[in-house]
Amino acid sequence: MTIRIDRDRLWATLMELKEIGAYDDEATGLRGVRRLALTDADAEARRRCVAWMVEAGLEVRVDRIGNVYATRPGRDRSLPCVLMGSHIDTVATGGAFDGTLGVLGGIEVMRTLDDAGIETLRDIEVGFFTEEEGVRFGTDMLGSAVTAGRIPLEHAHKLTDNDGKTVEEELIRIGFDGEAHERRPIPHAYIECHIEQGPILSTAGVTIGIVEGVQSISWQRLTLHGEAAHAGTTPIPARHDAGLVAASVVVEARRMCDSGEFGQLRATVGNFVVSDGQTNVIPHTATITIDLRNPNNTHMTAAESHLATYVHTLSTQHGVTATWERMAKTPVVPFDPAIQNLLASTADDLDLPYVRTMSGAGHDAQEIAALCPTAMVFVAGENGGISHTPREHSTPAACADGTDVLANAVLHLANQP
Template sequence: MTEAPSASQVRVNRDRLWRTLMELKEIGGYADEATGLRGVRRLSLTDEDAQARRRVVAWMEEAGLQVRVDRIGNVYGSRAGSDPSLPCVLMGSHIDTVATGGAFDGTLGVLGGIEVIRTLNEHNVATRRTIEVGFFTEEEGVRFGTDMLGSAVTSGRLTLGYAFALADDHGATVAEELVRIGFDGDAHERRPVPYAYIECHIEQGPILAAAGVDIGIVTGVQSISWQRLDLRGEAAHAGTTPIEHRADAGLAAAIVIVEVRRMCDSGDFGRLRGTIGKFALQPSQTNVIPASASLTIDLRNPDDDAMTAAEAHLQAFIDTLPDRCGVTGTLHRMAKTAVVPFDVDVQKLLGDTADDLGLGYVATMSGAGHDAQEIAAICPTAMVFVAGEHGGISHTPREYSTPTACGNGIDVLANAIIRLANQ
């Protein structure tokens, strides 16, 4: 990949971008009790997601994009280049949210991509390569249990059959829900390989704000491990069962939760982050010692070896539970991704673009998983991060990035995409 002749810098319409972000936020909007704010709940392939998909497709079509839907429900809008025989440049992200989400996670990269197209149209910018904007199905993994689903299928890590068979807590499958909401497209799920992919996304962390910049050039995504821990003890009466006779599955779960935190605090496993997000007890009665517990363990690590060591320690710790409290535990793998390094040339092009725009930036590793980690398997890929307020908190209605930060991020995206599309 060589540098394209430097083009004069374009700027996107920040107000228009902001208006679309605020409009999409109302689809799946809800009053969040914990924060007193208005949040977004738009789980993948729900009615709310379907409504948002139709709204985004309409915006794509208004921007002159040729829209197609693939068999896993990924949606692409295409703006033809002067040489249609060349691989396209792709930008995008996702529009599904967690149950207590905000207006920016994922949507900034998608609505920003459409804003890039509008800006190219207004400035009559023609490009050599076709440019595409896409959004991927079930990035969050909240509803069907596997995150990056659409991008993992398109990159070939997961099969369409695997994805179709995934079911939500009520037994509805991905295949059924795609048909139900009318996004069971006919484009092949293994998309044509792009020339390059750039995803603009909120940082979801405090590093950019601490450095006093709006922009991060992402060097890669840390390793992510999702496991479910099933614990089996024995139900018994809370009042009459002596402490030393108990096999309390809830206590075992608590001991594991405390240990995961200790592992993070210890430094023994590098910059390990561990989270227990889901936790259920059975039979779930005030006066019955829990017979079983099930919890999810989300581990993140920027170093693959440290992650391997953390997982081994966790397994060894769980093996001590029978001695500690008479409870047996079994770990089930939900998902695992190794550290994904991003393409250094695309990173350099993004840094040069930010420099030319006069925008400060830092290089940073992503703590969160992103569709870009999947697309990186098929083409040169990198990401642009946009700073968030409140320490970059996300997955909560408090998630917020300023119009200026969003506009700066999408300006970098726009100009980098133009350069790539003219290579």
């Protein structure tokens, strides 16, 4: 049996949810989405998604880290469920599709099964995980990492934002400090549908990607302490310039990427803050965040080691002290070959051309892969697949194609004995 989702209904929910947290972006002149985790906008979006889940007749529960799950019962409730999911929080300059497609697509799968009067052997669940982006509390994939057991709940609850507010306080404030245990029952399988956030699918001229895994990700915060001094009277050799060292690290990170020495390394300094910056004062403190990505664990280890040595040498040379803080680190996560092959055969059945690809971005799927067979369906984006910007866009047809693949693969898994 082949099922097709209601394309107009899926698109309508995507367009409705994007208005929660919407803002006018001055840089692009476009309408963006700013829905950071556990803010009022996130709370409103959560309530809207829960309402859709309830309207679809699903059983909703919330766990102690704020992850939300909705269940469509199967005939044998003793069997592990088939799980779909993603996230609805965004970066500060987000779009309408990152994460959201996987959640709303999962709800649409449930509606489609109901419309067709289809029963399944196993329960099917759709969920969304807390603070996937890591923008507000500094740790990405937080909710899925807690449920998978990589991050203890107690540690997650104590994480703070820039205003000193903790995850636990904000969960309570918005009413999503649930009672269900954070270590969820192990699923039979997990599939996440997500926009690609890159150019591979659009370059190949296809709407579907079968994801083979997620590359290694390293987040670190580097704080450099020098000495403030007069910009005009302090000789160059006598300076302890924290800003100079920080800027040099930015340049070295790019050189490392261009060198080829560290494989397909991607490095980004996303935050660069000079404390109490003044035009005529040498910076005494600078803080930067360093995001490294690599599809090879050995190359990632070499890149981190090189950067640490470079910072040590340079800071010693300039009389500056360096302090590192690990924000996040995940190795390369390969996805389950059998689930990948099921997605590929499903795309073939639907006559949808596809490519196989690695993910350059992190996803909740990489955490859930520690629990059960896992894979992802990528959907092509427009504008070269650009994401984390109001320019992020996918077409109604591409979103529907990806959700059709999701629906039929999930239906197959849900009837496995």
